[in-house]
Amino acid sequence: MTRAARDGARPLWLRSLGYWAFRYKRTWRSSMTETFVEPVLYLAAMGIGLGTLVDHHVHQVQGVSYLAFVGPGLLASAAMQVGVSESTYPVMGALKWLKTYEAMLATPLRVVDVLRGHLAWIVLRLATVSCAFLGTLAAFGLTRSWEAAVALPAGVLTGVAFAAPIAAFSATQEKDAAFSVIYRFGVVPLFLFSGVFFPITRLPGWLQPLAQVTPLYHGVALCRSLVLGDASLADSIGHAAYLVALAAAGYAAASATYRRRLVV
Amino acid sequence: MAPTLRSFLGTRAPAAEVTGGAAPGAPDAPHVAAADDRAADDRAAADRAAAEERAVAPAPALVVARGLVKRFGRFTAVDGVSFEIARGECFGFLGPNGAGKTSTMRMIACMSPVSGGTLRVLGMDPAIDGTKIRARLGLVPQEDSLDLELTVLDNLVVYARYFDVPRADARRRAADLLEFAQLSERAHDRVEPLSGGMKRRLTIARALMSQPDLMILDEPTTGLDPQARHLLWDRLYRLKQDGVTLVVTTHYMEEAEQLCDRLVIMDHGRIAAHGTPRELVERYVTREVVELRFATAHDQAAALPLGELARRVEVLPDRMLLYADDGEQILAEAERRGWSPVSGLVRRATLEDVFLRLTGRSLVD
Incomplete structure (x- = not known):
């Protein structure tokens, strides 16, 4: 084997992404329910079960059936859940429990490649989950125009807006205790009050501005308008810009916290 | 295979x-x-x-x-x-x-x-x-x-x-x-x-x-x-x-x-x-080491004059090390003088001894 081949030409971050993909090939079964079964269960329970009740009384929510209203919201919240779960315990595991990052750093990979590869993997996971969810929505007849396809990157973006800053935080932690706090005081309230199940105009007046600054609100609004086909360009750009800014800030923070943690 | x-x-x-x-x-x-x-x-x-x-x-x-x-x-x-x-x-x-x-x-x-x-x-x-x-x-x-x-x-x-x-x-x-x-x-x-x-x-x-x-x-x-x-x-x-x-x-x-x-x-x-390991041993210690263990600290203290026969003595809590080129001779001398260790062993000097010599401490606690 020649020296050139040994040093390799494949981009370094792709090699780190390769590890996560390789590992997933061995462990994918456990994430199947999360990816494919949960969307159907949620849509069935919330959309059809609760939906018939809601529709019976108020007929429509924002001009559509409750199932059509709640479906895209659940897409955004699923993206949030995957973004959070992939950037908490797996990051801690790679740092401390399995020392995956340490192993990578003994090879040609640099800290920045380790981070980029892991985030790229989270993007791929978000893409599969969003794709599965959109497929389910389409199967329920809830997608109305070609714009619904744009909800796929919107779902990914929503997830990354959570994953990047949380990965930055996870890299500062010695124990996993803070993760349950993130779920209890972050994920669960956002899931309930960011407009997934009812328009935030139903919240008390003082709570509405608060709901509007949460990333999930923007993810839900973006995904919903795209799936329902009533997206305005200005609103969509506004929502997307907010999520992009959060993801970018998270990436910058993670570059710093990863370096501080791994370069000693 | x-x-x-x-x-x-x-x-x-x-x-x-x-x-x-x-x-x-x-x-x-x-x-x-x-x-x-x-x-x-x-x-x-x-x-x-x-x-x-x-x-x-x-x-x-x-x-x-x-x-x-x-x-x-x-x-x-x-x-x-x-x-x-x-x-x-x-x-x-x-x-x-x-x-x-x-x-x-x-x-x-x-x-x-x-x-x-x-x-x-x-x-x-x-x-x-x-x-x-x-x-x-x-x-x-x-x-x-x-x-x-x-x-x-x-x-x-x-x-x-x-x-x-x-x-x-x-x-x-x-x-x-x-x-x-x-x-x-x-x-x-x-x-x-x-x-x-x-x-x-x-x-x-x-x-x-x-x-x-x-x-x-x-x-x-x-x-x-x-x-x-x-x-x-x-x-x-x-x-x-x-x-x-x-x-x-x-x-x-x-x-x-x-x-x-x-x-x-x-x-x-x-x-x-x-x-090289050999150089280090040759430079810092003798060819052989006599390890003596005594029943009590008192016995060990009494045997200290044995050190005159060795090039160097190292007294550890549990044993005494005598560095010499001919260990058997020291062991024989100890017996002749009536100091009876619980165990006496002559061995080749090792890097452990070099380390002890250089730092005054053992490698593994």
């Missing part, structure tokens, strides 16, 4: 590219001048390096360190060490826990930035060419970093992919190395239930997946039972026979004596002595 290790170790490129950059043995002033921000540190360290005798390698060096320093905040873990490691040799860092061995290893492995002094690995500067250097190193870290959820074989294949080894080559090489590490039967088992010794052998196989020019092993046998340790030594010895350059840290003196062509003894971040 004989391990087929040689089949792919034989294909390594010649040493040509190493000789260019580092100018081994030459004064390191150009490197010091180049790093302006570290100049002060470098100068201090370089002065110290010049003052101390250097461990000069006989052949073109793969690793050249001059006044190497590693600091963590205010704590100085490595305090100006200089050494050279030549191609094909097994070079050891012997010392107790906290001597600075691991910090030195991590700097050589280009995983930890240098705080002062100069370091050249494979003729390159780790601060600039870390990626290029690491592509040619194999690291066995002190703590295993295997993926416990993957199989033995997958651990090797996935690691090779970091080096961009084509998948088919990786599988072929993994099969050879599992044979070498005596893990072929476990290829498709998960890593988690493997014994400590098996995990260490797997980690060594993993480090060999990239056909490294230099293997860095940080305490490869710590925590293993004697049998597992001997099997590992045997594998490392085989690597040495195959011409792989090894850098090993250890606090087992037998390991250092059996495996290392040359070594340095480290203590408190500094090099206390360097040479």
